[in-house]
Amino acid sequence: MSDLPKSVSLREVGPRDGLQNELPVPTDAKVRLLDMLSQTGLKRIEAVSFVHPRAIPQMADADEVWSQAKHVDGIRYSALVPNLKGTERALAAGFRELEIVVSASDTHNRKNINRSTAESLADIEAVAARVHEAGATLEVIISTSFGCPYEGEIPVSRVLDVATHAVRSGADRLAFGDTTGVGTPSRVAALVDGVRSAHPDVPVLMHFHNTRGTALANLLTAMQHGITEFDASVGGLGGCPYAPGASGNVATEEVVHMLEDMGIDTGVDLDALLEVAAYAQEIVGHELPSGVLKAGPRTRTVAA
Amino acid sequence: MSDLPKSVSLREVGPRDGLQNELPVPTDAKVRLLDMLSQTGLKRIEAVSFVHPRAIPQMADADEVWSQAKHVDGIRYSALVPNLKGTERALAAGFRELEIVVSASDTHNRKNINRSTAESLADIEAVAARVHEAGATLEVIISTSFGCPYEGEIPVSRVLDVATHAVRSGADRLAFGDTTGVGTPSRVAALVDGVRSAHPDVPVLMHFHNTRGTALANLLTAMQHGITEFDASVGGLGGCPYAPGASGNVATEEVVHMLEDMGIDTGVDLDALLEVAAYAQEIVGHELPSGVLKAGPRTRTVAA
Numbered sequence A, B: 001m002s003d004l005p006k007s008v009s010l011r012e013v014g015p016r017d018g019l020q021n022e023l024p025v026p027t028d029a030k031v032r033l034l035d036m037l038s039q040t041g042l043k044r045i046e047a048v049s050f051v052h053p054r055a056i057p058q059m060a061d062a063d064e065v066w067s068q069a070k071h072v073d074g075i076r077y078s079a080l081v082p083n084l085k086g087t088e089r090a091l092a093a094g095f096r097e098l099e100i101v102v103s104a105s106d107t108h109n110r111k112n113i114n115r116s117t118a119e120s121l122a123d124i125e126a127v128a129a130r131v132h133e134a135g136a137t138l139e140v141i142i143s144t145s146f147g148c149p150y151e152g153e154i155p156v157s158r159v160l161d162v163a164t165h166a167v168r169s170g171a172d173r174l175a176f177g178d179t180t181g182v183g184t185p186s187r188v189a190a191l192v193d194g195v196r197s198a199h200p201d202v203p204v205l206m207h208f209h210n211t212r213g214t215a216l217a218n219l220l221t222a223m224q225h226g227i228t229e230f231d232a233s234v235g236g237l238g239g240c241p242y243a244p245g246a247s248g249n250v251a252t253e254e255v256v257h258m259l260e261d262m263g264i265d266t267g268v269d270l271d272a273l274l275e276v277a278a279y280a281q282e283i284v285g286h287e288l289p290s291g292v293l294k295a296g297p298r299t300r301t302v303a304a
Helices: A012-020 A027-037 A063-066 A084-092 A106-113 A117-134 A156-168 A186-199 A213-222 A252-261 A268-283 A291-295 B014-020 B027-037 B062-068 B084-093 B104-115 B116-131 B156-168 B185-198 B215-224 B252-261 B270-284 B291-295
Strands: A009-012 A044-049 A078-082 A098-104 A138-144 A171-177 A204-207 A229-232 B011-012 B044-049 B076-080 B097-103 B138-141 B174-176 B204-207 B229-232
Touching: A009 A252, A012 A027, A012 A044, A012 A078, A012 A268, A012 B084, A027 A063, A027 A268, A078 B215, A078 B291, A084 A098, A098 A106, A098 A117, A098 A171, A106 A117, A106 A156, A106 B138, A117 A138, A117 A156, A138 A156, A156 A171, A156 A186, A171 A186, A186 A204, A186 A213, A186 B215, A186 B252, A204 A213, A213 A252, A213 B215, A229 A252, A252 A268, A252 A291, A252 B185, A268 A291, A268 B044, B011 B252, B014 B027, B014 B044, B014 B076, B014 B270, B027 B044, B027 B062, B027 B270, B044 B062, B062 B291, B084 B097, B084 B116, B097 B104, B097 B116, B104 B116, B138 B156, B156 B185, B174 B185, B185 B204, B185 B215, B185 B229, B204 B270, B229 B252, B270 B291
Parallel strands: A009 A044, A009 A229, A044 A078, A078 A098, A098 A138, A138 A171, A171 A204, A204 A229, B011 B044, B011 B229, B044 B076, B076 B097, B097 B138, B138 B174, B174 B204, B204 B229
Antiparallel strands: none
């Protein structure tokens, strides 16, 4: 197959995005999950979020989790922040890669963080200034980039407008989230082409959900259109608690399994990752949606 | 996106391949499932198989099912046959499109139908002769085309050898099955390119499983390499009872949902299909794996 990258950069989001959408798990389980992930070959891990404990009780122990977890050299750990207060906490905790979310859909933004998209973009400008002052970087994650559970269609032009505002507000990187798994390959191609044309020098990451089975087809399409950075969640942990019907971050092991078989280097040890997925399933106490976790990798044969 | 077809031809395999891998359901439920499918816009339906009831008790009532189901003009109904005896039953029942399976993996073929691949290919020659004598057509389905649960890797050259033998034995059409869901896009591209090069005039259909999340990525790749015929199973019914870890024919509604959103015509009414998927789930009595059945189509929004 032509036009495919030789390697991709995966960011593991299970410890934050994943666990944020599960019932709270004990601090030591979060630490162990992080430590196990740090041994798989993953080079980027979204570790925690510094949100208000009343809003997201699952992340109330972010400081303890991060102070107890091993920080492995060569791994880029990141934290999600909702505002300036969270930014101060993340910077004080030592994070140098921060992320902040804005929704391309005004209705979803209001439901998610109780303000309009325009208000969020104004907040982002202040957060970016503080982050840069501290010598750190800020990624703006644009959620509902492929459609909104409330508004339905979100035109590519709207998503690109939000992206351009985010870059002007100081975003060092952009991420586009398929928050409720409504993306399809043609939508991915259109958005990726638009973003790369409008912001050729800004690193772009895609965050796909597998809610309707399209995650790996979307990821393949994004690669064919030049994207080499993807989020994925071990075991398929998590989703979005404010988005009805949103289940299923694409499972990291499904991504690694497909890409490595295609000769695209992820740097990840699939067997080690599957052990982490089994552990993730154990701590949340219910079956996770990952097919590779259930069925095993393609190389696992049985006696005839 | 370039290089995509304007339309695809889907064959619904839930009534046969799907139900064959579930606990037996009543005859009237099978008839109703077929009749509902015949009203969705699907133009090809694999209706039943004429196998020995001791081997596959789920299909013991194939004659009754087929005689009671409505035969809608313009729909191509097909039947699976294992041998000459089944062929006579299928022809007597009025089928004009028959299918027969051979595995690219010798071990899988022995486990599945208790003979070597070479023996199966010899049987196929006799079946094809009888089918053609009756003025009907025969499709040869080559299972384990992307790997075998017992042998592991199956080289493309081996699959192509079996395909060429099948064509020489009288196959009018070829289908390639990812029996245990081990296919990935690069493997699909390699096999499709090889088959189209070796047999440019033979219609080719791909049968994907979603066991490890790759079904729609594989389908997208197959389309990009010129394939326009696919199997799918309503709700994601079925798999292969003889293949450990094999779950998940790709769900017809996941295929229709993605393709129609991409502007690729399937001819299928998604809402009608989702009603059939809900009925399929009801008659088998357990949750089916279809994400579109669970979450609804992307166009279904909720009140803010």
